[in-house]
Amino acid sequence: xxxxxxxLEQLILGLERLPGIGPKTASRLAFYFLKAPEEYASDLAExxxxxxxxxxxxxxxxxxxxxxxxxxxxxxxxxxxxxxxxVVEDSLDVLALEKTVGYFGQYHVxxxxxxxxxxxxxxxxxxxxxxxxxxxxxxxxxIVATNPSMEGDxxxxxxxxxxxxxxxxxxxxxxxxxxxxxxxxxxxxxxxRALAGRQSL
Ligand SMILES: [Zn+2]
Numbered sequence: 001x002x003x004x005x006x007x008l009e010q011l012i013l014g015l016e017r018l019p020g021i022g023p024k025t026a027s028r029l030a031f032y033f034l035k036a037p038e039e040y041a042s043d044l045a046e047x048x049x050x051x052x053x054x055x056x057x058x059x060x061x062x063x064x065x066x067x068x069x070x071x072x073x074x075x076x077x078x079x080x081x082x083x084x085x086x087v088v089e090d091s092l093d094v095l096a097l098e099k100t101v102g103y104f105g106q107y108h109v110x111x112x113x114x115x116x117x118x119x120x121x122x123x124x125x126x127x128x129x130x131x132x133x134x135x136x137x138x139x140x141x142x143i144v145a146t147n148p149s150m151e152g153d154x155x156x157x158x159x160x161x162x163x164x165x166x167x168x169x170x171x172x173x174x175x176x177x178x179x180x181x182x183x184x185x186x187x188x189x190x191x192x193r194a195l196a197g198r199q200s201l
Contacts, residue, residue, distance in 0.1 A: 008034065060133070062109040062126050064091040074098075074107060081105040083140040087130060087159065089113055089147060092184040097145070102192045105143075108133065113151040114158055125155075127162060134166045141169040144201055147183055148175070160201050170201040 004012070008030055015026035033041050058065050058072035065072040074080060074094070084105030088094055094107050110125040122128075133139065144159055146152035160170055174197030183191070 057109075061107045062111060062129065063094050063107055079104075082138055084143065085130075085133065085137075085139055085141070086143040086145050088145050088183065089152065089155075090184075093145065093147075096184045096186065096191060097195070100188045100192045100195065103195060105141075106137075110146070110155070113146055113149075113155040115151045122158065122162075127159065130159070131162060134163055134168055139168055141171060143171050143173065143195075143198055145173045145183060145195075148173075156201060171198040172201040173198050 011030045011033065012023075012026045015021055015029050016023055018026075021029070033044075054067050055064055056067040056069070057063070058069075058075055060071055060075045063072045063074060069076075081104050085108050086097060086103060086105055087108045087110060088097070089110055089112065091109055094109060097103050097107075108126065108130050110127065110130070112120055112125040114120055114122065114125070130142075134142065142159070142163060144156040146155045156172055163170060173194040175194075186194070
């Protein structure tokens with residue numbers, strides 16, 4: 001016999017699946033919603049629904065965008081440098097680099113990194129699409145800005161192998177970013193320095 005009403009149980013199970021949330025926190029959050037004003041819970045439920053239906057991925061760079069757009073604001077911006085593509089792991093890294101106000105090129109969001117342990121291979125992230133862009137766009141430099149982690153480095157090396165045959169300059173963000181750290185958590189000046197000091201890959 002279940003100790004809790006089914007809807008509450010359901011909510012706890014759903015919250016438990018969130019990154020960084022264990023069973024205890026999930027239960028605490030669920031009880032918080034139980035006590036919170038009706039409006040708060042329904043607004044949040046609406047936002048959760050809209051986050052899927054109201055967003056899409058740019059079909060050029062795979063950055064997240066409003067579902068009503070046909071390409072993201074960065075790709076659509078004529079003033080941005082089409083000769084440079086900065087390759088990042090996810091959309092949050094795009095935001096981090098945009099905040100530095102020191103990068104004016106394009107992006108390419110991989111949506112992950114290679115990870116044999118987790119069974120993530122080249123076909124599971126947007127590497128093929130990157131290669132297609134190198135073939136068809138006037139790209140001169142590819143800055144690989146995957147995180148300075150084991151997987152990030154392995155992904156950078158794989159990208160180098162994969163793109164070696166094309167006449168593009170391949171660079172990697174300079175060291176100085178905390179090892180194992182996440183691009184999205186680096187402060188703006190560290191990120192700017194890493195960008196300015198990028199080295200050939
Ligand atoms: Zn885009």
